[in-house]
Amino acid sequence: MLPLPDLFATLLHAYGPQHWWPGETRLEIIVGAVLIQNTNWRNASRAIDNLALAGLLEWPALLASDDNTLRACIWPSGFYNVKLRRLRSLLNYLAPWGLEHPRWLALPLQTLRAELLAVQGVGPETADSILLYAFERPTFVVDAYTRRLLARLGADWAQRASYQALQAHWMAALPSDTALYNEAHALIVQHAKTHCRAKPRCADCPLLTHCPFGSGC
DNA sequence: AGCCAGGACTGAG
């Protein structure tokens, strides 16, 4: 299979730098990481817009918000009862220090990751998204796109591999670097959105020549 | 009309 550094270079050449940032502020990124769980970006984005309109993308306001207001805002993202609880547990974890505390940049990555994973409703992808995008820590975010892309490129093991195995695979292949991991994930998402769901399917896919199925998506 | 989307948790076997 195409070596991952080459895969990254190919996508970068095809799509250009994404400078992807899933939110305007640290708080928005963290909230978004929960709201996007098993939901399409459009619905999650609606929820974020509602929160912004309600003035709840401000740290103290969000902490002080009542459940009914918060639930109404996040409604379009689906799973609103579950996500309400998950947001609360995450906010409760962050609250003692706030979002700008030096702690978030000082603690070892694995320590912080373990803390996040201990929060109810924060699994590996959500934890890594927060670490990479909100706190700019060099950890690779594995998601459905990442998994599918490897599988489509012939790495059959990827489809059923554990999160840990997939993450280790990427991180062993690419140097530990926040900007690089950010860009790599953004490119994979960009590729998936422009080709995987394109119709006609993958006519000018940049990964076409590397794909055993005749389409690199 | 179903099927699915950038997950995580729970209970069962």
Next chain:
DNA sequence: CTCAGTCATGGC
């Protein structure tokens, strides 16, 4: 430790 079931909206 696998794995099906659960949570839910909106777009196609």
